[in-house]
Amino acid sequence: MTAPRTRTADALDVALALANPAPRPPRSPEPQAGHDPAASADPEASASAAAVPWDEARRIAADAGRDAARHAEAEAEDEVEELPLPGALGRRLAAPLEALSDLPAFDTAAMDGWAVAGPGPWRLAGSGAALTAGRAPRPLPDGRAVAVATGARLPAGATAVLRSEEGIAEDTAEDGARLRARHRDPDHGRDIRLRGSECRAGEQLLPAGTRITPAVLGLAASAGHDALAAPPLPSVALLVLGDELLVKGRPTGARVRDALGPLLTAWLPELGAEAIAAPRRVKDDPEALREALAGAAEEAEVVVTTGGTAAGPRDFLHAVLADLDAELLVDGVDVRPGHPMLLARLPHGAHLVGLPGNPLAAVAGVLTLLAPLLAARNGTDARPDPEAPLVAEVPGSGSRTGTRLLPAALGPHGLEPLRYHGSAQLRSLALADAFAVVPAAGAPAGAAVPHLPLRWGAA
Numbered sequence: 402m403t404a405p406r407t408r409t410a411d412a413l414d415v416a417l418a419l420a421n422p423a424p425r426p427p428r429s430p431e432p433q434a435g436h437d438p439a440a441s442a443d444p445e446a447s448a449s450a451a452a453v454p455w456d457e458a459r460r461i462a463a464d465a466g467r468d469a470a471r472h473a474e475a476e477a478e479d480e481v482e483e484l485p486l487p488g489a490l491g492r493r494l495a496a497p498l499e500a501l502s503d504l505p506a507f508d509t510a511a512m513d514g515w516a517v518a519g520p521g522p523w524r525l526a527g528s529g530a531a532l533t534a535g536r537a538p539r540p541l542p543d544g545r546a547v548a549v550a551t552g553a554r555l556p557a558g559a560t561a562v563l564r565s566e567e568g569i570a571e572d573t574a575e576d577g578a579r580l581r582a583r584h585r586d587p588d589h590g591r592d593i594r595l596r597g598s599e600c601r602a603g604e605q606l607l608p609a610g611t612r613i614t615p616a617v618l619g620l621a622a623s624a625g626h627d628a629l630a631a632p633p634l635p636s637v638a639l640l641v642l643g644d645e646l647l648v649k650g651r652p653t654g655a656r657v658r659d660a661l662g663p664l665l666t667a668w669l670p671e672l673g674a675e676a677i678a679a680p681r682r683v684k685d686d687p688e689a690l691r692e693a694l695a696g697a698a699e700e701a702e703v704v705v706t707t708g709g710t711a712a713g714p715r716d717f718l719h720a721v722l723a724d725l726d727a728e729l730l731v732d733g734v735d736v737r738p739g740h741p742m743l744l745a746r747l748p749h750g751a752h753l754v755g756l757p758g759n760p761l762a763a764v765a766g767v768l769t770l771l772a773p774l775l776a777a778r779n780g781t782d783a784r785p786d787p788e789a790p791l792v793a794e795v796p797g798s799g800s801r802t803g804t805r806l807l808p809a810a811l812g813p814h815g816l817e818p819l820r821y822h823g824s825a826q827l828r829s830l831a832l833a834d835a836f837a838v839v840p841a842a843g844a845p846a847g848a849a850v851p852h853l854p855l856r857w858g859a860a
């Protein structure tokens with residue numbers, strides 16, 4: 402994707418290139434640009450001993466999603482809804498999509514010109530007015546031609562379409578209007594879309610479970626459907642933790658804006674899930690968190706929390722999960738950012754994805770745990786990550802271990818890591834096309850590395 406270069410070139414130039422020296426932020430004594438305080442404070446010291454390798458965390462999340470799919474399958478039948486076409490977008494087909502008619506439903510002109518019957522020259526039928534799309538034509542006797550527009554239903558007896566640029570129509574005194582081919586007669590069947598050449602009525606076009614994309618809506622409409630049957634998407638309850646978070650206005654005093662409520666709410670449909678409600682704000686208080694989690698687990702298949710995953714004085718997630726007898730499937734992942742992310746199974750079967758509070762770390766948590774969980778829940782097989790060369794060196798991360806996920810622009814020469822990749826920073830993410838997956842030791846320019854595409858696309 403090269404568009405960000407042209408559309409947002411200035412912003413991208415600022416964000417590009419890990420190796421470039423960072424501009425000094427205005428009126429701020431804080432270091433910036435890859436020297437995010439949260440990222441440079443060495444969390445190794447208190448990192449969970451149970452942290453699993455990044456790939457394994459993704460596998461565990463996908464396994465959990467498959468479990469959830471088996472569980473959901475039993476209940477899905479009662480919940481299938483018939484949705485008018487636009488409303489079914491993003492869901493999955495409950496049943497195979499069948500064609501309700503032949504496609505095309507009739508022989509159709511593929512070009513503007515004349516429908517001809519048999520070899521030329523031809524007598525031009527009718528008043529000379531063209532058959533246009535939507536009109537039912539009368540049969541065309543042998544030796545006749547009639548003007549047609551692209552998409553028009555062809556008359557019975559038509560053997561080919563002669564394109565307008567290939568034919569010469571002239572009025573003759575003795576015989577009325579005549580048509581001849583400029584060079585040679587069209588071959589039999591030329592520029593005719595035959596009835597049923599795309600599909601026959603009753604034919605299966607797509608299997609059950611296919612994601613309903615704009616293309617699927619178009620195909621369903623072409624094939625005669627007004628509505629599609631689809632079970633609801635997995636439901637997600639979003640709990641945003643942190644007394645310091647503001648929901649509007651500028652960051653003031655010691656308080657910051659909640660970035661994750663808006664980001665995650667908007668991302669869920671693309672991840673194949675539906676939020677049950679607006680993000681719920683939860684106080685930094687263990688009892689409030691316990692109640693919120695227990696309530697959310699009753700209402701939603703997946704509970705997503707933000708913040709409170711670490712071991713700070715106001716981080717209560719671990720304690721509350723223990724109190725609820727949750728089973729921790731992943732407790733910390735060997736990845737930066739996003740290290741303290743977690744995945745748990747709550748007592749009545751709902752899954753909980755605990756995203757770190759630092760916003761870029763939370764996004765890493767979505768890609769590592771939530772996306773594989775939901776994809777597998779929706780029956781999507783994991784595909785190998787695409788690879789692309791790094792256009793610039795990524796230096797090693799010193800004493801730190803773990804896979805690194807770096808927001809990157811994907812251009813014609815490969816992946817260009819972006820500068821603002823600190824775990825509290827979203828500036829580069831907003832311009833990124835993908836996360837480059839880089840080992841802790843770093844990688845030289847030109848090395849092919851896997852990447853996780855951001856399907857929303859920054860272009």
Ligand SMILES: Nc1nc2c(c(=O)[nH]1)N[C@H]1C(S)=C(S)[C@@H](COP(=O)(O)OP(=O)(O)OC[C@H]3O[C@@H](n4cnc5c(N)ncnc54)[C@H](O)[C@@H]3O)O[C@H]1N2
Pocket residue numbers: 439443444445447448449641642643645646657658659660661662707708709710711712713716738739740741756757758759760762824
């Ligand atoms: N001693 C240690 N401290 C920390 C470690 C560690 O291993 N040892 N890990 C660090 C890492 S890595 C991360 S990531 C964070 C994770 O912290 P929490 O998940 O507990 O998140 P909070 O403490 O609640 O918040 C962290 C940070 O993020 C801001 N935040 C929270 N929610 C939002 C939101 N919705 N929108 C915008 N910003 C948000 C919050 O204000 C804090 O600044 O822990 C490190 N610490």
Ligand code: MOO
Pocket residue numbers: 439440736737738739740741757759762763824825
């Ligand atoms: O570095 Mo944390 O990993 O700030 O997510």
